[in-house]
Amino acid sequence: MMASAVVVMGSLLLIIGAVVVKSLPALKLSMITQTPKGGYYLGKEGGILNAIVGSLYLASGATLLSLLLSLPIVLFLNIYTKKSSVLATWTRFSLDVLWGIPSIVYGAFGFIIMMFFGLRTSLLAGIITVALLELPIMTRAMDEVIRLVPEALKDASYSLGATRLETALKVIVRQSLPGIVTAVLIAFGRGIGDAASVLFTAGFTDSIPRSLLQPAATLPLAIFFQLGTPYPEVQQRAYASAAVLTLIILAISLGSRLLVKRFARHRIK
Amino acid sequence: MFLLTAVPGLLVFLMLFGLLQKSRAILALKTFSSLLLSSSWHPLKGEFGLFPFLMGTLWVTLAAMVIAVPISLLTAVYLSEYAPKFVREFAKPMIDLLAGIPSVVYGVWGVLMVVPFVGKTLAPLFGTYSSGYCVLSGGVVLAIMVFPTIIHVALEVFSTVPNELREASLSLGATKWETVKHVVLRKGLQGIIAAVVLGLSRAFGETIAVLMVVGNVPKLPKSIFDPAYPLPALIANNYGEMMSVPLYDSALMLAALVLLLVVLVFNIGARFILVRAERKAE
Numbered sequence: 001m002m003a004s005a006v007v008v009m010g011s012l013l014l015i016i017g018a019v020v021v022k023s024l025p026a027l028k029l030s031m032i033t034q035t036p037k038g039g040y041y042l043g044k045e046g047g048i049l050n051a052i053v054g055s056l057y058l059a060s061g062a063t064l065l066s067l068l069l070s071l072p073i074v075l076f077l078n079i080y081t082k083k084s085s086v087l088a089t090w091t092r093f094s095l096d097v098l099w100g101i102p103s104i105v106y107g108a109f110g111f112i113i114m115m116f117f118g119l120r121t122s123l124l125a126g127i128i129t130v131a132l133l134e135l136p137i138m139t140r141a142m143d144e145v146i147r148l149v150p151e152a153l154k155d156a157s158y159s160l161g162a163t164r165l166e167t168a169l170k171v172i173v174r175q176s177l178p179g180i181v182t183a184v185l186i187a188f189g190r191g192i193g194d195a196a197s198v199l200f201t202a203g204f205t206d207s208i209p210r211s212l213l214q215p216a217a218t219l220p221l222a223i224f225f226q227l228g229t230p231y232p233e234v235q236q237r238a239y240a241s242a243a244v245l246t247l248i249i250l251a252i253s254l255g256s257r258l259l260v261k262r263f264a265r266h267r268i269k
Numbered sequence: 270m271f272l273l274t275a276v277p278g279l280l281v282f283l284m285l286f287g288l289l290q291k292s293r294a295i296l297a298l299k300t301f302s303s304l305l306l307s308s309s310w311h312p313l314k315g316e317f318g319l320f321p322f323l324m325g326t327l328w329v330t331l332a333a334m335v336i337a338v339p340i341s342l343l344t345a346v347y348l349s350e351y352a353p354k355f356v357r358e359f360a361k362p363m364i365d366l367l368a369g370i371p372s373v374v375y376g377v378w379g380v381l382m383v384v385p386f387v388g389k390t391l392a393p394l395f396g397t398y399s400s401g402y403c404v405l406s407g408g409v410v411l412a413i414m415v416f417p418t419i420i421h422v423a424l425e426v427f428s429t430v431p432n433e434l435r436e437a438s439l440s441l442g443a444t445k446w447e448t449v450k451h452v453v454l455r456k457g458l459q460g461i462i463a464a465v466v467l468g469l470s471r472a473f474g475e476t477i478a479v480l481m482v483v484g485n486v487p488k489l490p491k492s493i494f495d496p497a498y499p500l501p502a503l504i505a506n507n508y509g510e511m512m513s514v515p516l517y518d519s520a521l522m523l524a525a526l527v528l529l530l531v532v533l534v535f536n537i538g539a540r541f542i543l544v545r546a547e548r549k550a551e
Contacts, residue, residue, distance in 0.1 A: 001343045001344070001346055001347040001352060002347055002351075003343075004339070004341075004343035004344045004347065004535060005344045005347045005348065005352070005360065007340055007344075008340065008341070008344045008364070008367070008420070009360065009363055011367075011413045011416070012363055012366060012367045014382070015370065015374070015375065015378045015413070016370075018373055018381055018382055019374055019377055019378055019381070021379055022377075023377075029510075029532075045534070048372045069273060069276065072273045072274075073270070073273050073276070073277070075270065075275050075466075076270040076271065076273070080270065080271075081274075085275065087476050090277075090278055091274055091277050091278055093282070093373075093540060093544075094277040094281055095277045095402040096536070096540050097281060097533065097536045097537060097540065098281060100279055100467065100470050100472020100474070100527060100532055100535070101474070101532055101533075101536075102471075102475065102501060102528060102529075102530070102532060102537040103476065104476040104504050104505055104525065105284065105472060105474065105525050105528055106502060106503045107504075107505075107528045108288065108521070108522060109283075109284045109287055109288065109525075110281040110509075110527035112287040112288070112291055114285070115309070132280065135276075135280075136277065137278070165337065173475075181481070186369070186483075189369050192370075192371075193370070193371025193372070193373070193374070194372070195371070195372065195373045195476070195507055196476040196477055196501070199505055200424065200506055200508050201393065202534070207384075209418075216379045220371055220372075220373040222376075223373050223376075223377060224376070224477060224481070227377065227380065227481070239376075239377075242373075242374055242377045245371055245373070245374060246370075246374055249366075249369055249370060249371065249374075250366075252369070253362070253365070253366050253369060255429055255479040257349070257362070264498075265405060
């Protein structure tokens with residue numbers, strides 16, 4: 001039994017170790033300050049700035065959009081509906097089911113939405129698709145913390161004459177802020193790391209997108225496309241992208257732990 | 270807010286509806302079962318048999334589950350029943366991190382380590398040839414990606430087993446292992462099944478990591494050292510050409526629909542079991 005636990009932990013270390021060892025040497029300053037020259041698939045010069053900026057734009061936009069959707073949903077579920085209400089049960093169940101849907105299906109669905117509105121592969125289409133992908137993750141993670149807000153705290157707020165909306169925004173959100181921040185970060189991590197959903201929708205390009213309607217390069221796709229080329233110089237760009245992506249994920253994981261402690265000081269225990 | 274809250278519920282139906290609408294073009298020409306059971310994949314001739322891809326998905330998923338289920342269940346039992354507190358505190362963030370690693374990074378790792386290992390060491394050991402890009406490599410990478418899902422759900426299930434039951438068993442003279450086997454695992458059986466099914470559906474739909482290591486040859490695999498071509502990989506690999514060949518996009522959308530339906534059935538089943546088990550525990 002202990003051996004299997006060791007296998008699980010060991011594989012984590014092995015994965016991060018192997019990827020970092022192989023990819024860190026590729027991470028030179030010119031790599032992260034330049035866009036690829038001569039085409040991302042064939043050109044041997046330049047770096048991965050297009051993918052870094054594209055991924056940050058895409059994941060930030062998607063996370064923001066997803067937050068705008070999920071915060072009202074969570075507040076509504078926890079304040080305006082009763083625990084046993086059909087709507088609440090049904091919504092939570094749907095979110096769990098949505099969580100399980102593979103990202104390639106989100107990609108295909110995003111593609112259908114894109115065609116429906118006559119969009120081309122663009123940053124906007126990517127943002128919408130990834131926002132949908134992040135929605136169940138963020139909403140469920142927030143729901144878990146907001147559910148734990150003690151009933152007495154809500155009652156105290158109501159008894160002071162606060163409306164339900166005021167209670168939601170000023171008491172509940174503040175009380176569960178650490179959890180909300182973690183939920184946002186988890187969703188951001190999922191969004192920035194997902195390749196299958198942006199494959200159809202965000203496209204890929206050598207340049208940094210200047211508007212929402214231009215295609216955007218992303219780190220996962222930069223790895224996926226450039227690892228398969230026969231040129232070692234191009235493969236270096238894939239490894240550098242892998243290093244950047246892994247570092248971002250590690251930073252999010254550590255950051256969320258630290259931030260939780262920081263934001264926790266507003267909490268009433 | 271009320272309208273927004275209806276969004277998640279509607280989204281599932283919208284996805285089903287959208288994919289169905291798009292795959293109608295091909296379903297008008299051929300029956301659903303003939304598409305699923307035909308092995309001939311020649312988009313230029315208008316033949317879109319999904320059978321090899323379906324089997325590819327099944328092979329890889331099965332290989333992954335054979336590896337992942339025993340390891341993750343034993344890990345969950347260890348963490349919930351045997352491990353000292355500090356090990357548990359240390360292991361939880363590690364498992365969360367494992368869940369957070371992007372699938373493309375798993376793919377890179379697979380290409381760097383698993384593929385050469387399977388191709389150069391494991392296949393000769395079994396006396397066969399393999400390029401390393403095969404079902405087994407896909408299974409290994411996928412198994413590791415499924416660990417956190419199964420462990421997480423299983424841990425939650427074990428934590429709902431009341432401590433009184435454990436104490437009663439121990440006080441009757443059962444050993445620790447007997448208690449785990451006859452009380453904890455028995456009581457949590459439904460939940461364990463749900464955990465495995467959730468892991469299975471995660472494995473079923475995983476795309477990029479598998480695509481990078483599994484070889485992508487549209488033929489029925491005969492052994493775990495043969496390449497395979499799973500459904501998600503088919504969709505991801507051909508998005509570029511799909512608009513230029515008639516019916517191609519419709520066939521790919523049908524593939525996505527099949528994927529969605531299978532995952533929906535698995536997920537709804539598993540969640541249903543979990544909800545029931547939770548109610549019983551209360």
